[in-house]
Amino acid sequence: MQLDQQYIDPLDKQLLNEIQWTFPLSGRPYLEIATKHGLSEDDVMKRISSLKRIGLIRQINAIFDTRKLGYKSALVAFAVKKDRLDSVALEVNKHPGVSHNYERDHEFNMWFTLAVPPDGDLKKDLEQMASLDGVIKFRLLPTLKLYKIGVKLDMVNTDPSKLSPDDNVKTIDQKRFELTSRDKEFIRELQKDLEVTPRPFDNSADNLGITVDELFKKAMEYESMGVMRRFAAILRHRDAGFTANGMIVWKVPDAKIDEVGYKLASFPQVSHCYRRPVYPDWPFNLFSMIHARTIGAAKKIAIELSNFVAINEYRILFSSREFKKERVKYFVD
Numbered sequence: 001m002q003l004d005q006q007y008i009d010p011l012d013k014q015l016l017n018e019i020q021w022t023f024p025l026s027g028r029p030y031l032e033i034a035t036k037h038g039l040s041e042d043d044v045m046k047r048i049s050s051l052k053r054i055g056l057i058r059q060i061n062a063i064f065d066t067r068k069l070g071y072k073s074a075l076v077a078f079a080v081k082k083d084r085l086d087s088v089a090l091e092v093n094k095h096p097g098v099s100h101n102y103e104r105d106h107e108f109n110m111w112f113t114l115a116v117p118p119d120g121d122l123k124k125d126l127e128q129m130a131s132l133d134g135v136i137k138f139r140l141l142p143t144l145k146l147y148k149i150g151v152k153l154d155m156v157n158t159d160p161s162k163l164s165p166d167d168n169v170k171t172i173d174q175k176r177f178e179l180t181s182r183d184k185e186f187i188r189e190l191q192k193d194l195e196v197t198p199r200p201f202d203n204s205a206d207n208l209g210i211t212v213d214e215l216f217k218k219a220m221e222y223e224s225m226g227v228m229r230r231f232a233a234i235l236r237h238r239d240a241g242f243t244a245n246g247m248i249v250w251k252v253p254d255a256k257i258d259e260v261g262y263k264l265a266s267f268p269q270v271s272h273c274y275r276r277p278v279y280p281d282w283p284f285n286l287f288s289m290i291h292a293r294t295i296g297a298a299k300k301i302a303i304e305l306s307n308f309v310a311i312n313e314y315r316i317l318f319s320s321r322e323f324k325k326e327r328v329k330y331f332v333d
Contacts, residue, residue, distance in 0.1 A: 008056065011037070012047055013155035016056070016240075019048075019233040020152050023060060025216045028198055041198065049196045058234045059327070062190035062219065067143075068177045068227045069187070069330055070118035073097075074142040075276065075287075076126060077108035084134025085109065089323040092129050099328045102319035104247065108139065108282075111247070111317075115328050118179075139282050145258070145275040148265035150229065151291070153240050159297035163304045165266035177227050184331040186218050190228070191330060234327070242291040244298040244318060248305070249284035251313035257286060260309045264288045267308075269301050284315070 008016075015033065024032045030048070031041040051057045066073045080088050085103065092098055092112055097120070101112035114129075116122045130138045189204040205212045222228035237245055252260050257275055264286070265273045272289040288305070292298035295318065302316050 008051065008155075010156070011039075012051060015044070015047060016051065016155045016233070016235065017152075019060070020235065021150075021230065021232055023230075023232050025201075025219055025231055027201065027212050029200065030196070030198065045196050045198075052196065054239075055236055056239050058236050058325075059193040060231075060233045061193055061327070062187075062222075062231045063229045063234070063327070064187065064191065064222075064330060065226055065229055066115050066328065068225070070177075070179055071097075071115045071328070071330070072118075072120065072122045073113060073115035074122065074126075074140055075274075076112050076114050076129075077139045077141060077282070078110040078112075078130070079108050079136040079138070080110050081134040081136065082109075084132075088132050088134050091132055093324040095125060095129070097125070097328060098324060100325050101323035102245070103321040103323065104317040104319055106315075106317050110323075111319075112324070117331070139279055141276040141282075141287075143274045144277060145261065147261040147273040147275070148270065149272050151234075151237075151271040151289075152268070153235055153237065153242050153291060154268070155235075155240060159292050159294070159301075160269070163267055163269060163301065163308070165263065165308070166268065177225060186215075186222075187330050188332065189215075190219060190222075190231070191327070236325075237291055238322070241293050244290075244292040244295045246290045246292065246298040246302070247317045247319075248288045248290060248302050249315050249317065250286040250288070250309075250311050251283050252286045252311055254285075256311075260311060261286055263309050264305060267305065270305070283313075 026032050030044045034041045034044040097115040099113050194200045201212050205215045264270050269290050270288045274287045278285050
């Protein structure tokens with residue numbers, strides 16, 4: 001349910017824009033934010049606490065690269081009988097590696113992400129889900145190439161009337177990360193929802209038996225290696241007013257797919273962009289996610305993207321229901 005925007009003022013929106021991308025790793029992060037905006041630390045903490053309490057901020061924590069941690073993951077499309085959709089979703093959602101699960105307007109009407117730890121068996125888990133009563137068929141759609149990942153909902157500006165490809169896309173580090181048991185301890189702490197207290201990182205540092213500066217040093221090391229994408233606030237899209245959650249799927253000639261993928265990634269309105277496999281009944285090989293405030297705005301964004309990349313064969317699959325959305329909790333029982 002969309003949040004009544006009267007609960008948040010322009011300053012709240014500025015803070016939300018900032019902490020989605022650049023939450024400070026410092027001993028007094030809320031004081032640092034307050035100083036930047038000419039506020040008191042207490043005021044910033046009250047505002048962020050309120051935004052968490054009303055559900056707009058889902059959590060503030062480290063966002064890790066699933067594959068860098070050795071997890072196996074994929075997007076999965078299920079075609080499910082309509083009268084069994086809710087019951088299938090309920091069972092699928094019980095898997096701890098299912099982080100996102102949506103109903104979409106297509107023959108493949110359930111789309112979810114599935115991740116399993118390094119010693120897990122993704123194929124086996126998926127086969128069990130596919131055997132549920134009501135599942136007609138499924139398609140496994142792992143990432144073949146990642147062009148971009150990173151949601152940032154612009155709370156300050158309205159949906160643009162004209163798109164501009166001016167986003168700085170991070171280079172994806174392909175080097176392998178050798179995970180240790182000590183790394184797992186750091187990851188367990190950094191993925192916890194950050195408390196709204198003057199020194200919120202102290203508990204994590206104490207739990208690890210290190211100083212706060214040592215915690216930040218390790219976090220920055222993870223970020224430089226691509227293990228941690230960023231430390232940031234995650235918003236609830238619909239509560240933030242972004243009710244048009246559109247997955248644009250493109251049919252792109254293989255020879256042009258990298259060119260088109262990177263072009264799409266350059267638009268700030270595109271939060272995710274991946275190459276995925278095709279099937280006889282699924283010819284779309286490039287996926288890009290957009291988030292807009294209205295269906296009309298999302299459709300307009302898609303048209304402009306299509307014109308820019310000169311690809312006319314595409315579809316937008318809007319989510320009509322959110323069955324589940326939460327972050328995967330890594331290396332927990």
